[in-house]
Amino acid sequence: MDTTPDDQAPDPATPSAGSAPTLQQVVDLAEELWPSGLAEPWDAVGLVAGRRERPVRTVHFAVDPVRAVVEEACDAGADLLITHHPLLLRGVHSVDAAGYKGEIVHRLIESSCGLLTAHTNGDSAVGGVNDVLAGMLGLQDATPLKPAEDGLPHEGLGRLGTLDVGTTLGELAGRLFGLLPAVAGGVRVAGDRDGIVQRVALCGGAGDSLLDVARQAGADVFITADLRHHPASEAREAVRDGRPYLIDVSHFASEWLWLPTAAQALQRALADRGYDVEVVVSGITTDPWDFVLTPGG
Structure with missing residues (x-):
């Protein structure tokens, strides 16, 4: 028999220690940290893929949603990938997996990994x-x-x-x-x-x-x-x-510096609400240039 007094009953709205937030709850926290209203008019920010009711236990941060980064996140079992740059910035009429962006969308969905973008709002x-x-x-x-x-x-x-x-x-x-x-x-x-x-x-x-x-x-x-x-x-x-x-x-380098701070801010916000989420920053360099030749170099 439950003998807990009514005034000591747990609040159903309060997460239990170590529980996982839903994707929607993570999206809401991201909105507090990097309000979408700060994005430039031409930009495309926010949730790109993912079921909002699914739990999130691991989040990966990266600058670019390129194939190597997506593979890293999915292989690690991440529930959400947050990138600075958008995957789908301009109008899209197909996500056929024969194209590299369509392939990325399919990989994310098939791995149950959401994608969230915080670009000019970030x-x-x-x-x-x-x-x-x-x-x-x-x-x-x-x-x-x-x-x-x-x-x-x-x-x-x-x-x-x-x-x-x-x-x-x-x-x-x-x-x-x-x-x-x-x-x-x-x-x-x-x-x-x-x-x-x-x-x-x-x-x-x-x-x-x-x-x-x-x-x-x-x-x-x-x-x-x-x-x-x-x-x-x-x-x-x-x-x-x-x-x-x-x-x-470097465009990539100037924005990568933000990732550890952003990851720490999100993890702190989640912990303050009683959630236990692993937040990881990708170490993959996504600068598009591989080498440079200079006079005398």
């Missing part, structure tokens, strides 16, 4: 890609380069902040090189190696759309990825004193 959120990069460089009083229209004051694309002590462009580039995962492209720099920089603008991933914003903000240097020839050349020609200098890094 860039703009507090504690997101740009905050992590700014924090690792030691920027003080960092604010968004492009504030979110309907977000909090510290939400938005890119960051602008100040180093405690000015340093040379060469030293800053070297510091970045040491922080980023090693990839073939390395770090490219435009500007006076010995020029002193202190006011820093940055944008993880492709940020050439913010070149003018960085210049107007009075940045000494702008750090981003995927700088194309013409935008970079025109940005350099448009300024008389050479500033902002430009540092071009």
Whole structure:
């Protein structure tokens, strides 16, 4: 006979210690951490595949939902793969497994592994890609380069902040090189190696759309990825004193830095609610370049 008093009965809404959340509950927590409303209008974020009622015991994080990453997650028995980049960004009319994206969708579904994307919302959120990069460089009083229209004051694309002590462009580039995962492209720099920089603008991933914003903000240097020839050349020609200098890094590397922080934030949020979930960061390098040739190299 149950003799537990009514006022001591367990709350059915409270998870028991060590229980697994549903996919929907993980999606809800992801929405709190990286609100989908922060995503750019052209972006495609949120749940891509998965049954929302299924339990989640293992989550994998990665930058790209490429075949090797999906195989790693599925082979490990992951219930959810969270990637920064979308798998299906543009209109899709078929997921025929003969195509590589269709094959990935089938592999995920057949392995009961969900897929969730946190892209430009993961860039703009507090504690997101740009905050992590700014924090690792030691920027003080960092604010968004492009504030979110309907977000909090510290939400938005890119960051602008100040180093405690000015340093040379060469030293800053070297510091970045040491922080980023090693990839073939390395770090490219435009500007006076010995020029002193202190006011820093940055944008993880492709940020050439913010070149003018960085210049107007009075940045000494702008750090981003995927700088194309013409935008970079025109940005350099448009300024008389050479500033902002430009540092071009790997798109993958600049965003990978966020993964451990994102994984820790999600695991902490799950643990705070009594859930026991293993959260893993993929160690697979998904930068598309394998090697580079340089003069004298």
